[in-house]
Amino acid sequence: MIDWKLVLEAIGMVIYATFVGFIFMGIERKAMARIQRRVGPPIYQPIIDVLKLLGKREAISHGFIYDFGPIFALGVSITALLFIPIANFHLFSSNADLIVVAYLLEVPMLGIMLGAMSTGNPYSAVGVQRGLLTMVAMQLPYGLAIIALAQHYGTFSLNSIVALQGIHGWSLFVPALFLAFIVFDITFQAMLGLEPFDIITAPAEVSMGPMVEYGGKHAALLFTQHAVQLFAETAFFTVLFLGGAGNLGVFFLKQLAVLFLAIFIASIFPRFTIDQAAKFFWKWPTILGIIAVLLTMGW
């Protein structure tokens, strides 16, 4: 038997997330432009870009895996999105969805890498190398931040974490979890692919990295994937540290706060090289993460 209400809610949530994700991408570009004292594009610019990419006449393909990569990435992003309790929509929520979401948010990058490697372009290969190294480097602090959270609340369920934050206040204001917040925010920059960790797509060095061979409709798929991913990641951050929300409006405002934090950090820092990024991730965020885990163990 099919739960039609759940199906409708899931479809509505995917459409809402795609739209808001595009608007977030537009806000990102607009805010960056305003910080650099430029006028900047309109905030619906990413939607125009995707329309244009869909309107391309040609679709160059390099084989099955090349087509499969973006679809795989988009599918995983949507799955991750449906596991997160967004406002009062608890779609796929279950007992251990913290672990599921934490890992599903990492997987789309693997899909893009899969497609990128099948093109055989050397720039793609360098980009993929950098991407995998960044992923390996950020896993450790990311995991430590999540362990600290799970230990403090004694549960792996995102629903319970939201409910507990409703009673005891946001986890941002718990001293031990504030350290976890800092660690998570640093890895968040790398997850969004923003400075100082935009090493993967570094346009001036490796010409878009893994995306260099993607054009036209494939690129439109990747843009959509990025929009859903952006929405899911800001939603995950909001749920973990800003206490979730009762309705979509408040949730949107909290996501916006998270996004602006990321934009402000991105607009003042230059880019790390890949060795510096790995060294950085394994030093400061890891130390802070271990302290956070120790603090949540004792008190």
Add this chain to the structure above:
Amino acid sequence: MDEMKIDENGNGRVMEQENERTEGYDRLSYPLKEFKVFEPLFRWARKKSIWIITFCTGCGGIEMPPLMNARYDLERFGMMPNPSPRMADLFLITGYVTPKTLKRIIITYEMMEDPKYIMSHGSCPINGGVYWDSYNVVKQLDRYIPIDVSIAGCMPRVEAVMDGIMEIMRKVERGEADGWKRYRDNYEWYRRNQDELFGKGWRKETARRWLKWL
């Protein structure tokens, strides 16, 4: 200059070079479908989101950074420099073109996905400019690749470049920026001119050396 007289469709006497066509480049043979209902929407989107491939030749490249900066911010039109040829729409030929650069330009242009546009800066791509008697500058670029908008001047100032950009946006919206269609239809003619300059089989000999992964 008698090869200039060949008719618009590229038919006529160039057809005897049919065997050249099969050698490497067959992406031109995909069917050209038009979705009449969505075409105005796509034209609007194409106009509002032109991505420039970052390939600068000659002296005009130095005129590009002011266009991106706060004063003449190009991004308010949705234009964006993009290093990947697959995603880009607009090719800026910024200045004189030597045969050595022209090889790279042709290969990059053919990598881009339709629809694609070319804008040339300055008088050098039009008629050679100050290099009118140079042995190593391509005098009339329009014979080798189709150009949609040319900006005259040596060098055109940023305001002139902005004017050219507005012109190409108007042309894209009206569907008149059809350089990619001309290249498709008159491929034999363009190909013959290119082969005259570089010698036959230059794609195989030189392009494969840089693009081993193709």
